[in-house]
Amino acid sequence: MAVLDESLIHWLKERAEALDTHPAEGDAVLARLAQAGLFAVGVPQAEGGTGAGPAAAVRVVAGLAEHSLSAAFVFWAQRAFIECLLASPNRGLVRKLMPELLQGRLAGAPGLSNAMKFLGGLDRLRVSGSTVSGTMRLDGSVAWATNLHRQGFVVAIAAGDERGDNPSVIAVPHDAPGLQREPDLDLLALRGTNTAALRLSGVAAGEAWQLHPQARVFLPAIRPAFIGLQCGLGLGLARASLRAARHAVGGGHSMLAGDMLALEAATDDYAGALFAGLDDGRLCERPRELLQLRLRMVELAAGAVQLELQALGGRALLGAEGRAFSRRSREAAFLTVVTPTVVQLKNDLAQLAVQRPQ
Ligand SMILES: Cc1cc2nc3c(=O)[nH]c(=O)nc-3n(C[C@H](O)[C@H](O)[C@H](O)COP(=O)(O)OP(=O)(O)OC[C@H]3O[C@@H](n4cnc5c(N)ncnc54)[C@H](O)[C@@H]3O)c2cc1C
Incomplete structure (x- = not known):
């Protein structure tokens, strides 16, 4: 069964370039993805979702990324926030926010990369909380957050005390004074x-x-879902570039035929291992395997974009074909630097190797 319906694919194809280059184009994406019912995919039925396994949502990410990584990343942000709710013991907050997020009436923004780096020992927390008259007051900044819709958003952040200790995870609505x-x-x-x-x-x-009183408990618990969903980003991009490479060389024999077949097979194998490992729960229990797959996702996408460039030759820097290639090469660059960045992944894998050498 197709992951995305034809009308959505058409919509994405028409806007892929604009979504990458014009801030104003972003406002329609959330509503369009919600209209297609995508945010409910992979969410338990008891919480208003479709009840499909975790791989179903990753297939959606990959399907979107084949046409527009911007749309796929907006989907990721919304679903990542929904994962925060699914892991939260605060039922009152879940009841309040979940329907709004599933319907795309409210945008969810996970502003947690600083907290993830903090847990990995790579940064200090940039938001601190101090208790004034029994209420916690937050001060600081979030350097990056996606899906900050001007019409309404809720952002997830982690805040420690004045010394950066005892961090908790909090949802902050867009209109908070x-x-x-x-x-x-x-x-x-x-x-x-x-x-x-x-x-x-x-x-x-x-x-x-x-969202949770203890960031050190909550963040490691949601991280596999965040990372698993991200694996779909590069998978979709790799598929798109490989398809474009095939189209560019046409039906005849090409010097690149062997490389293309090998990368297509590697991409198919990757998808099989990813989806099976997510649905049977193995990847959740084996952080090293999940991080290796996350790193491999960046390599696959970069390799496919490079192959597309070789297949296009000089056309890569010309006109319509070149524009699509150029967008995909920028999208591949993003995959290297989105948290966990390639540097952070290598750091995490090195730490795991020290803790549990193979
Ligand atoms: C379009 C876009 C959207 C984004 N959306 C969000 C969002 O919604 N939410 C969010 O939270 N963030 C978001 N981000 C932020 C992003 O995910 C990353 O946090 C950020 O881009 C990477 O952090 P960094 O620049 O510190 O890179 P890093 O890879 O962490 O660091 C880069 C530099 O630091 C050095 N370095 C890092 N670690 C070590 C180490 N252990 N030892 C030695 N050197 C080290 C590297 O060598 C390198 O020079 C977004 C970013 C982009 C571009």
Whole structure:
């Protein structure tokens, strides 16, 4: 069964370029993905979802990434926030936010890369909380967050105490007094993703908005879902570039035939291992395997984009064919730097090797 319906594919194809280059194009994506019913995929039925296994949502990410990585990353952000709710013990907050997020009426923004780096020992927490008259007040900044819709968003952040200790994870609504959304970042790609920085000065964070009291418990628990979903980004991009490479060389024999067959087979094998490992729960229990797959995803996409370039030759820097290639090469660059970045993945894998040498 097709993951995306034809009308959505048509819609994405028409806008892929604009979604990458124009901030204004981002506003329609969330509503269009919600209209296709995609945010419910892979969410338990008891929470309003389709009940399909985790691989189903990754297939959606890959399907979107074949046409537009911007749309796929907006989907990732919304689904990643939904994963935060699925792991939260705060049922009141889940009941309040889940229907809005599933319907795309509210945008979910996981502003957690700083917290993930903090847990990996790579950064300090950039948001701190201090208790004033019994209420926690948040101060600091979030350098990057995607899906910050001006019409309404909720962002997930981690905040420690004044010394950066005992971090908790909190949802902050867009209209919280003291929260300031900066203008969209001047990105060279994925400009239609509503990506910006946030400043917090004295933002009240009552318990009603707490996703989890212990970031050190919560973040490792949601990380496999975040990372598993991201694996779909490069899978879709690799498929798109391989298809474009085949189209570019036409039906005749090409010097690149062997490389293309090998990368197509590697991409198929990758998809098989990823989907099976997510649905049978193995990848959740084996962090090293999941991180290796996440790293491999970046390599596959980069390899496919490189092959597309070789297949196009000089046309890669010309006109319509060149524009699509150029977008995909920028999208591949993004995969190297999105948290966990390739550097962070290598760091995590090195730490795991020290803890549990093979
Ligand atoms: C379009 C876009 C959207 C984004 N959306 C979001 C979002 O929604 N939410 C969110 O939270 N973030 C988001 N981000 C942020 C992103 O995911 C990463 O956090 C950020 O791009 C990478 O951090 P970094 O620049 O510190 O790179 P890193 O790879 O962490 O660091 C880069 C540099 O630091 C050095 N370095 C790092 N670790 C070590 C080490 N252990 N030892 C030695 N040197 C080291 C590297 O060698 C390199 O020079 C987004 C980014 C982009 C581009």
